[in-house]
Each structure stands twice: as C-alpha cells, then as structure tokens.
Amino acid sequence: MTLPSQLNPYAVHVPVTREGLPKPPPRDDHPLIAWEDASHADQWVDVDHAQDQLRRFDEVLSRIADIINPGVDRGSLVVVTGPRGMGKTTLIHQCIYRASRHIGQMGREADAAGISRPITRHIVAMTAGYGNNGRAISRDENGEIASAAVINANVREKIFATLRAHFPSLGLDPSVSEERPFKAFNRISTVLAEHDALLFVVVPHIDWTDQGGLRTQFLDTCLSAAQSRIVLFVEISHETTETASEALEALIPNDAVTHLMLGGLQEGDTVKFSQGAGPGHPGPDDAPPPAWQPADVRELRQACHAVADGQIREGRPVRVTTHDLDRHAAGRSPLHLPSLLRQSVRPHPQPGPAPAGPPRPPHQPGPTPGS
Numbered sequence: 001m002t003l004p005s006q007l008n009p010y011a012v013h014v015p016v017t018r019e020g021l022p023k024p025p026p027r028d029d030h031p032l033i034a035w036e037d038a039s040h041a042d043q044w045v046d047v048d049h050a051q052d053q054l055r056r057f058d059e060v061l062s063r064i065a066d067i068i069n070p071g072v073d074r075g076s077l078v079v080v081t082g083p084r085g086m087g088k089t090t091l092i093h094q095c096i097y098r099a100s101r102h103i104g105q106m107g108r109e110a111d112a113a114g115i116s117r118p119i120t121r122h123i124v125a126m127t128a129g130y131g132n133n134g135r136a137i138s139r140d141e142n143g144e145i146a147s148a149a150v151i152n153a154n155v156r157e158k159i160f161a162t163l164r165a166h167f168p169s170l171g172l173d174p175s176v177s178e179e180r181p182f183k184a185f186n187r188i189s190t191v192l193a194e195h196d197a198l199l200f201v202v203v204p205h206i207d208w209t210d211q212g213g214l215r216t217q218f219l220d221t222c223l224s225a226a227q228s229r230i231v232l233f234v235e236i237s238h239e240t241t242e243t244a245s246e247a248l249e250a251l252i253p254n255d256a257v258t259h260l261m262l263g264g265l266q267e268g269d270t271v272k273f274s275q276g277a278g279p280g281h282p283g284p285d286d287a288p289p290p291a292w293q294p295a296d297v298r299e300l301r302q303a304c305h306a307v308a309d310g311q312i313r314e315g316r317p318v319r320v321t322t323h324d325l326d327r328h329a330a331g332r333s334p335l336h337l338p339s340l341l342r343q344s345v346r347p348h349p350q351p352g353p354a355p356a357g358p359p360r361p362p363h364q365p366g367p368t369p370g371s
Contacts (some may be wrong), residue, residue, distance in 0.1 A: 028305035034097035045276035075230035082262030083295030134204035
C-alpha cells in the first residue's frame with residue numbers, strides 16, 4: 001500500500017516576509033516564530049516548564065497600560081536566560097505571539113466600547129534576524145568582539161531600519177543611531193506614540209570577553225532604552241542557574257525588569273516533545289531508555305526530524321517513539337550529534353606507565369555552539 005505524501009511534523013518552515021521571494025525548504029533547526037508564521041504556533045511544545053515562563057510574561061502584559069502611557073514613561077526589559085540550545089529565542093517569539101493576541105483582544109474590546117484602539121499596530125525589530133545570532137551585531141570587520149558602544153549603535157541601527165520600513169514617510173536620519181542611547185530611544189518612543197504603536201526588540205546573546213562588567217553595562221543600557229512603548233527582550237546563554245542570577249543581580253529588583261529562565265530538559269520532556277507532533281505518537285508508557293538523553297531541545301528536534309525523515313523515505317507512517325530515537329542515537333557518529341548520548345566521562349585506559357616528565361595541563365573544552 002502506498003501512503004499519501006507525508007510532511008515531516010518536526011520540520012520548521014522559515015517565514016517568508018516578502019511576496020515574490022522563493023520559499024526556502026523546511027529545516028530541522030530553526031526558532032519557532034508564531035507571530036510571523038501561524039503554522040509555528042502548533043509546533044510549540046511546553047518542555048522544561050516553558051509554559052510557566054509564559055505565565056510570568058503575562059505579568060508584563062498586565063502592565064501594558066503603563067507601558068503605553070507617556071505619563072509613566074517606562075517600557076519593559078525582559079531578560080531570557082538558559083543553556084544554549086534550550087529554546088530561548090523560541091520562547092521570546094512565543095512571548096511576542098502571546099502579546100500580539102493580547103493586543104488584538106484589547107483592540108476588539110475598544111471597538112465594542114466605541115473608543116479608539118490604544119495600540120493600532122505592533123512592530124518587531126529583530127536585531128540579529130530569525131536565528132538571533134549575536135555575531136551579527138557584536139563583531140567588527142576583523143571578526144573580533146566589538147566595543148560596547150559599537151554594539152549598542154548596531155542595535156539602534158537595526159531598530160531604525162525596521163522603523164523606516166514601517167514608516168517610510170518619516171525620513172528618519174540614520175545618524176540618530178549614533179546618538180547617546182537614552183536620547184535615541186527617546187526619539188523612538190516619540191515616533192511610536194505618534195502612531196499608537198508598540199515596539200518589541202529582540203537582542204541576541206553576546207559572548208562578552210568579560211562576562212561581568214561589560215555585560216552588566218550592556219544590560220543597564222538596555223534598561224535605559226526600555227522607554228514608553230518599548231519592550232526589549234535580551235537573551236543570555238549560560239550553563240548554570242548561578243550564572244543566570246549573577247547576570248541580573250545588578251538589575252533586580254526593578255519593576256521594569258522581568259526574568260524568564262529556562263533550564264535543562266526534564267524527565268518526560270522527550271515523550272512530550274514527540275507527542276507534540278500530533279496524534280499517533282508515543283504514549284506515556286513508551287518511556288525513553290535510561291541511557292538516552294538529548295543534550296537540549298535543538299538536538300531533540302534534529303533527532304526526531306531525522307527519524308521521521310527515514311520513516312517517510314521508507315513509505316511508513318510517521319510515528320517517532322523514544323525507542324526509535326535510542327536506535328538512531330546509537331547508530332549516529334559522534335561527529336554528527338556530539339552530545340546526543342550524554343554519558344559520564346570515563347578515563348581512557350593507558351597502554352602502560354607514562355614516562356616521567358612535567359605534568360600535562362588539563363584539557364580545556366572548546367567553544368560551545370551558539371543558541
């Protein structure tokens with residue numbers, strides 16, 4: 001029996017924002033951007049208690065009347081922290097999707113009451129594109145980390161480019177991006193108020209050469225930029241919850257700052273992620289073998305995508321079980337999925353006693369891939 005053509009339920013379509021552009025093929029690793037592509041909304045899965053973080057963001061939405069009130073003159077800074085590959089960028093875009101639905105409801109309520117809508121449009125400025133790779137705004141022409149001043153200017157230029165696309169008649173002067181941050185964002189806030197608009201800014205993780213001073217200085221600048229009608233999302237990658245707390249200790253407590261924090265995959269997340277693909281996928285009794293543990297959400301999606309692709313090529317219905325994933329992981333080269341099997345590190349046996357000599361320095365791990 002020949003099955004009808006199937007689509008890989010773990011593939012993510014890259015949003016096409018301009019008519020006439022070719023539609024790129026779906027990918028096995030791409031943030032979900034539900035506010036831009038409605039198909040992404042059904043692919044989001046609550047792993048690592050991400051739904052709890054969205055509820056925390058609801059507190060920002062509950063203060064939206066203050067955010068758009070020029071008398072309050074304060075926006076919001078949302079800092080999203082977590083390990084690399086755990087879906088921080090997707091969580092940011094899910095927050096924006098949630099906000100867009102909230103704004104739509106506000107508009108319908110205003111229409112029903114016969115009053116003008118408080119927000120007529122919302123704008124998203126992605127300072128590093130869909131992938132949210134910090135190198136796009138943090139590296140100079142030599143590939144070295146740029147100064148904090150240059151990075152801040154790059155962020156502002158990306159924002160002004162977005163505003164010029166939405167308000168072409170404004171004739172915004174590009175030199176404004178070179179002004180002091182507070183003055184530049186004050187002008188942005190004024191433009192937004194004139195058009196009853198709300199701006200969401202997405203700022204990627206930046207690998208600062210010193211993880212303390214420059215990062216804190218940058219976050220302080222972002223906080224000063226969070227003026228009326230501006231909500232800034234800043235992503236910070238880390239490996240421990242202690243690092244997440246240290247990154248924000250200089251900013252909290254502050255009513256304008258919200259901290260959303262992701263951790264590692266939790267027990268049952270593997271099955272939950274596979275079930276999120278739709279009916280017919282494994283049930284709770286199909287638990288993963290104890291040896292199998294994906295390193296992060298990115299790797300879990302890539303593994304599910306690869307298994308589903310194989311089933312489609314073989315003409316079988318797509319049903320990715322955790323046993324399939326275990327077999328897939330065992331058959332893949334470590335060069336392809338370096339951390340798909342997270343196992344304890346054991347010393348390699350030595351053929352014999354090592355010759356006398358000075359002790360060798362400990363091995364230093366290489367850089368971790370970006371989020």
